[in-house]
Amino acid sequence: MKFVDLAEVAVIGGQGGDGMVSFRREKYVPAGGPSGGNGGNGGSVYLIAEPNLQTLLDFKYAHQFKAKPGERGGPSNRTGARGEDRYIEVPCGTAVYDADTDELLGDLITPKQTLCVAAGGKGGLGNRHFLSNRNRAPEHALPGLPGEERTIRLELKLLAEVGIIGLPNAGKSTLIAALSAARPKIADYPFTTLVPNLGVVRKPTGDGTVFADIPGLIEGAHDGLGLGHEFLRHIERTRLLLHLVDATAPDPLGDYHTIQQELEAYGQGLSDRPQFLALNKIDAMSSEDAEVLVEMMEEATQRHVFSISAVTRQHFDGLLQAIWDTLDQLEPAEAIAIQNYPANLVSDPAELRSL
Numbered sequence: 001m002k003f004v005d006l007a008e009v010a011v012i013g014g015q016g017g018d019g020m021v022s023f024r025r026e027k028y029v030p031a032g033g034p035s036g037g038n039g040g041n042g043g044s045v046y047l048i049a050e051p052n053l054q055t056l057l058d059f060k061y062a063h064q065f066k067a068k069p070g071e072r073g074g075p076s077n078r079t080g081a082r083g084e085d086r087y088i089e090v091p092c093g094t095a096v097y098d099a100d101t102d103e104l105l106g107d108l109i110t111p112k113q114t115l116c117v118a119a120g121g122k123g124g125l126g127n128r129h130f131l132s133n134r135n136r137a138p139e140h141a142l143p144g145l146p147g148e149e150r151t152i153r154l155e156l157k158l159l160a161e162v163g164i165i166g167l168p169n170a171g172k173s174t175l176i177a178a179l180s181a182a183r184p185k186i187a188d189y190p191f192t193t194l195v196p197n198l199g200v201v202r203k204p205t206g207d208g209t210v211f212a213d214i215p216g217l218i219e220g221a222h223d224g225l226g227l228g229h230e231f232l233r234h235i236e237r238t239r240l241l242l243h244l245v246d247a248t249a250p251d252p253l254g255d256y257h258t259i260q261q262e263l264e265a266y267g268q269g270l271s272d273r274p275q276f277l278a279l280n281k282i283d284a285m286s287s288e289d290a291e292v293l294v295e296m297m298e299e300a301t302q303r304h305v306f307s308i309s310a311v312t313r314q315h316f317d318g319l320l321q322a323i324w325d326t327l328d329q330l331e332p333a334e335a336i337a338i339q340n341y342p343a344n345l346v347s348d349p350a351e352l353r354s355l
Contacts, residue, residue: 008059013119014070015042016069016120038124045116054091069083121145162201242319279297306322
C-alpha cells in the first residue's frame with residue numbers, strides 16, 4: 001500500500017430546500033390561510049476518524065465530496081426532508097486545515113471522532129411564516145441557502161509513542177525490524193527509507209508500544225531540504241524520541257548536533273521532548289573504542305548514552321527498560337496531540353444532531 005500523508009479536497013454542504021407557497025383548500029375552512037412548509041436543511045460533510053486506515057491514498061483519486069440537498073417544503077405545513085449527511089473516513093492522527101486561510105479546523109485523534117468541515121445550507125421559509133395582520137395571504141417564500149463550500153488540506157501525523165530519529169543510514173530501519181515485526185526496506189545506502197514505518201514493540205507486561213521509524217533527516221530539513229517537512233511532522237505527536245547515532249560515522253558528535261539543531265529550528269516543542277541517545281553499530285568497533293566514544297559523547301551532550309547494535313541486538317534490554325520507565329511517567333500520546341478543538345469537533349457521532 002502506498003503511503004500518502006498529504007491531500008487537498010473540496011467539500012460542499014448540501015443546498016437547503018426552498019420554502020413553499022401553498023394555501024389550505026379544505027371544505028368547511030373558509031379562511032384556511034397560508035400553509036406552505038419550510039424547506040429541509042441541506043446535509044453536512046463530516047470527517048470521521050477510522051483506526052483501520054493508515055494512509056490518505058483514497059484522496060488522491062477523489063477530490064470532491066458533496067452532501068445531499070434538502071427537499072422543498074410541502075403543503076399543509078410539511079417541512080421538507082433534511083439532506084443526507086456525507087461521512088468521509090480518515091486515519092486517526094489527521095489534522096484538518098482550511099487550504100485558503102491555513103486555519104486549523106480540527107485534529108482527529110481518537111477513533112470515531114468526528115469533525116464537520118462543510119455545514120449544509122438552511123432551508124427556506126414557507127409562506128406561512130409571512131402571515132401577519134397586514135398580509136393575510138402571503139404569496140412568497142424564501143429559497144434555501146447554499147451549503148458551505150471550502151477546500152481543506154489533510155495532514156496525516158502518525159500516532160506513535162516513540163519516534164526513532166537520526167541521520168540517513170544511522171540504522172533506524174534495522175532497529176525497528178529487530179524490535180518488532182515491521183519489515184522496512186534495509187540497505188547500505190542513505191535514504192533507504194522514504195516513508196515512515198510503524199512497529200509494535202511488546203513490553204514485558206505484554207502491552208504493545210508503537211515505535212515510528214522516521215526517514216533520515218539532513219541539515220536544513222526544517223527548511224524543507226531532503227525529506228524535510230514531509231516527515232518532521234510525524235514526530236510531533238510522539239511522547240519521546242530515540243535519537244540514533246552511527247558510532248562508525250566520521251563525526252558522531254557532529255551528527256548528533258545536526259539533528260538537535262533541526263529539531264529546535266522546526267519548533268513544535270520537539271527539542272523539549274524527552275529523548276534518549278543511543279550509539280548504534282558498536283559491533284563494528286572494539287569494546288575499548290566504544291567505551292571511549294560513549295564517554296566522549298556523554299561529556300559533550302550531558303546525556304546518558306546507550307551503546308547498542310541493531311544487527312546483533314546487543315544491549316537492547318537496558319535501553320528498552322529506560323523507555324518503558326519513562327513512558328509510564330508521561331501523558332498518553334493522545335494528550336500530546338489534543339489541541340483546543342473547535343465546537344464542531346465531537347467524539348461521538350450521536351452528538352452530531354445537536355451541533
